[in-house]
Amino acid sequence: MAIGDGALLKRIEQFIYREARLQDEHRYDEWEALWTDDAIYWVPANGDDIDPDQHMSIIYDNRSRIGVRVRQLLSGKRLAQEPRSRLRHLVTNIELVGCRAGEISAACNVMVFESNLRDATIWAARTDYVLREENGALKMARKKVALVNNDKPLYTLSFLI
Amino acid sequence: MASTSTDLDRLIRHDRVHGSLYRDPAIFDAELEKIWYRTWVYVGHESEVANADDFVMKSIGPQPVIMTRGRSGDINLLLNRCPHRGNQVCTAPRGNAKTFTCPYHNWTFANDGRLTAYAFPAGYDGQDMSRLGLGRVPRVASYRGFVFGSFAAEGPSLEEHLGGAAETIDRLCEASPEGEVEITAGFLQHRVKANWKFVLENETDGYHPAFVHASIFSVADSGIGALYGAKSTALSRDYGNGHTEVDLRPEFRRIGQPMAWFGTTADRVPDYVAKMKRSHGERKAREIMTDGTPHVMIFPNLFIAEIQIFVLQARGVDDTVQHVTALQLKGAPDLNRRLRQQTMGSVGPAGFLLADDSEMYERTQRGVQSRNPEWLYLGRGQHRERRDENGYQVAHATDELPQRGIWRHYRTLMEAA
Numbered sequence: 076m077a078i079g080d081g082a083l084l085k086r087i088e089q090f091i092y093r094e095a096r097l098q099d100e101h102r103y104d105e106w107e108a109l110w111t112d113d114a115i116y117w118v119p120a121n122g123d124d125i126d127p128d129q130h131m132s133i134i135y136d137n138r139s140r141i142g143v144r145v146r147q148l149l150s151g152k153r154l155a156q157e158p159r160s161r162l163r164h165l166v167t168n169i170e171l172v173g174c175r176a177g178e179i180s181a182a183c184n185v186m187v188f189e190s191n192l193r194d195a196t197i198w199a200a201r202t203d204y205v206l207r208e209e210n211g212a213l214k215m216a217r218k219k220v221a222l223v224n225n226d227k228p229l230y231t232l233s234f235l236i
Numbered sequence: 237m238a239s240t241s242t243d244l245d246r247l248i249r250h251d252r253v254h255g256s257l258y259r260d261p262a263i264f265d266a267e268l269e270k271i272w273y274r275t276w277v278y279v280g281h282e283s284e285v286a287n288a289d290d291f292v293m294k295s296i297g298p299q300p301v302i303m304t305r306g307r308s309g310d311i312n313l314l315l316n317r318c319p320h321r322g323n324q325v326c327t328a329p330r331g332n333a334k335t336f337t338c339p340y341h342n343w344t345f346a347n348d349g350r351l352t353a354y355a356f357p358a359g360y361d362g363q364d365m366s367r368l369g370l371g372r373v374p375r376v377a378s379y380r381g382f383v384f385g386s387f388a389a390e391g392p393s394l395e396e397h398l399g400g401a402a403e404t405i406d407r408l409c410e411a412s413p414e415g416e417v418e419i420t421a422g423f424l425q426h427r428v429k430a431n432w433k434f435v436l437e438n439e440t441d442g443y444h445p446a447f448v449h450a451s452i453f454s455v456a457d458s459g460i461g462a463l464y465g466a467k468s469t470a471l472s473r474d475y476g477n478g479h480t481e482v483d484l485r486p487e488f489r490r491i492g493q494p495m496a497w498f499g500t501t502a503d504r505v506p507d508y509v510a511k512m513k514r515s516h517g518e519r520k521a522r523e524i525m526t527d528g529t530p531h532v533m534i535f536p537n538l539f540i541a542e543i544q545i546f547v548l549q550a551r552g553v554d555d556t557v558q559h560v561t562a563l564q565l566k567g568a569p570d571l572n573r574r575l576r577q578q579t580m581g582s583v584g585p586a587g588f589l590l591a592d593d594s595e596m597y598e599r600t601q602r603g604v605q606s607r608n609p610e611w612l613y614l615g616r617g618q619h620r621e622r623r624d625e626n627g628y629q630v631a632h633a634t635d636e637l638p639q640r641g642i643w644r645h646y647r648t649l650m651e652a653a
Contacts, residue, residue, distance in 0.1 A: 130422040133587045152451035155591040228427035228557040232585040
């Protein structure tokens, strides 16, 4: 694996597109299967580089809490997602940032169009991935979604971003 | 304007309120004048401006307020508006500054609001600078570190306003081995397209958790669900002045396990338990750790929710922001880490609990656009209200006693001259 490897970039792109589609289509189990056992899913607040162990984040889930989040969505009683938001993630500017010790770092820009009972909402973010190869498949060890407006009052974010 | 007593008589009954109270922009404007810009409103905590010259941007209703700590340690609440031509003098969310300089014409103000310099001063020969300071919230008072402001130059003191509810803040502070809480973890800002009173009323609504939060109770056994069941011994309480509580202590005393309120056991937080015993003595420490921290809504905007605080900000008739952060107990680092983690999981825009509450606020806001029935019914549990040993009205935890109390006080404020 090397950063200049065009085939690797292609593979990363396909992974990110697929993850986005699973989120858009509320395929929660398949999405959960993309995570490693030591995963961190992080949506910071009040800046992109805060210390999540000291300061509030919008989401700061370890693997166990990712599981709770998915099971809550699957319960059919997560009111903020019943009915489910209609969603489309638009992913651009995908860059392979680094490859080291079996971990691939990639980053992209994301815009999400959400339509729900309230209205339509546009979310925009810089998303960083740390991916790892496990049994021939890529898995997410870490995903950080830095919303452009994470220092502002935000409407409910109950879908998977 | 619905500010006359005749109008309110038509809109507020002892067990029901009219839907227009949540959707009428004229009523919202009247509320700004009669409630938000008059009564004591929670602004921030002293620990957010711990050092001399610290400042943090806060709000009272739609108005930004700069909370500063002056050199002598006193706390100021300043309005973010240059007295010259109205420009905002501060755009930073927090910082440390002895002065604020307006970028428009370079007028400079001390952090107590005094004008200290203007550019090209010859143009102001003979002017009295002391009359050109930043606007101030005229009354500022703290209770155990919680800072409140009132835009009314005269009126009830903060102690009078808090009344019996002050004891709930004492109870919270007692849960710290050092008797103090701190607000240091930064705020999540969760916006809802709903009237602020739906949020206010829900904070001590013990009827909804079994339904609105069924999804998280079904997948993560937090023990919260049972506290709000039909057989719960927990109480709702009306302290007067709009302050209301869901008192979970009867349930925790029945369970009789220290730290059960926090979903843990004493042996899993040994440092905290040891410190509490040292500060409070064995018996009192056990009592505090069994009872847990309060679940109280201080009217109109400070909700102390056991492990976190919500500060409600009314910005428009259907635009409310919930500013929320973890409570941090001074001297309890092992508990504070869990307080932050649990808060992040449960509240804010993606919270396991608050996303669903907020969904209810927004659907209710749309619901009251329908014109029939005109009223919202708040009659639950009227037949089982009684007085507690301190003379406050109490009822079952799932009763609408708190909401009736909130509206009684609301009406008093709105009818005042």
